[in-house]
Amino acid sequence: MWEEGDFVSKGTLIILSLMSMGSWYILITKLIDQAKIMKQSKETQAKFWKASSIAAGSAQLKEGSPFRFIAETGTKATAHHDGALLEQIDLSTWVTMSIQRAVEKVQSRLQDGLSFLATVGSTAPFIGLFGTVWGIYNALTAIGMSGNASIDKVAGPVGEALIMTAFGLFVAVPAVLGYNWLVRRNKSAMEDVRSFSADVHSVLISGAMSTSEAGRAAGAKKIG
Template sequence: MISRISGFLAAVAMAATLALSSQASFAQAADAASAAPTTEAAAPAPAAAAAPKSEENPYGLGHMLSHGDAVSKGVLFLLAIMSMGSWYILITKLWDTQKLSNEAKEVRATFFKKASLADGVKGLKDTGAFRFIASSAIEASEHHEGALTENIDHSSWVTMNVERAVGEVNSRVGSGLGFLATVGSTSPFIGLFGTVWGILQALTAIGVAGQASIDKVAGPVGEALIMTAIGLGVAVPAVLGYNWLVNRNKAVMAEVRAFAADLHGVLMGNRAKR
């Protein structure tokens, strides 16, 4: 036990001696360094005084715009137009379907509770789809005359006009979806064409210059690959927006067709009472 304690004390004493000796040597080195003449500190530093120059990124979109040819700029401009058109259609059609859905709820709650069809039509919006369908149906019911229309019974005549009005409303609601489908299916290939064209121009320039180092290849090739990324960035919102609008249009048009069917039943019931 005593030997362990004495050994421990000896180790502590040795460690303290080493620490004191290293601290003394460090202090001597610091004194020598402070006493030495600093000739370099007095020398001016022109490199520090000069303002750092901002280097242009050779792999970015700005470099492609400034150094690209007419084909690459045309592809980029076309993708920008397609993207703006897709977002415009998506926002406006979402707004239109939301208004039509709100109008359908209001019509379902108030229209068939009116005293007459004339009062119900007056309560509808002048430029609304339900006003257009109701006016078409009432006009067809009240004006069933003519040599050609006499061969068609009244119910079929009203049904034809109501279905025609509903079809026109469906065409208005679905307008613009073809553009979204076109953008979603073609923009990746347009971006890929820009990439292929950019890589072709880059490899041609590298072959003419005779320099095939990695810094000469990575810049133009990476710059050309931006086109594919932009094409995908244009296509994905268009495809998602198309599917979303199709589902919303189906739900809204189901309410429109239900209103048209109920209106047809009311018109036939009124005629039977006469």
């Protein structure tokens, strides 16, 4: 098939092969990333909330952990709520916005590559069908030029052309199944991330308010 095909058939086959390899690469790497996040979620529950503070809990988490990233983002937002413009936003809103941006970055990283799987799943069958149509056209043209239209002369080239459609489906089906599977696993992972971010937000706000109230009380005593 490769030796007898023209540049269009070979190009179609190469495109489908690249799409298949890309799909499997993304599927495997995203599964590894999701497994890491789920493992880090369990470690966070076991270590983070036993620490004396958010900063101490963050230090116990691994570098690159999305949970550490969210905790550090919230801590920085609480500590750097200053400046003429930022002071116009109340602390709770500022911390909420900062943590929400961190969560969105984690979600964006989890979703990297999923659009490629969706594209492969939706286009690979049509690319394979194009290869089949082109192959049948060339086969019928060659048969017409030879003047021999017997069934054995037609069946061989047409059968080879149909392989392209089968190959397109072979590429598309794993991509679609992998996409749906990864989306479901992403939802599960993001539930843990959002739950953690909400808890961190509550702890940071309650701690900041307690510190602020203590400062005002100390100031009132000095004045008195």
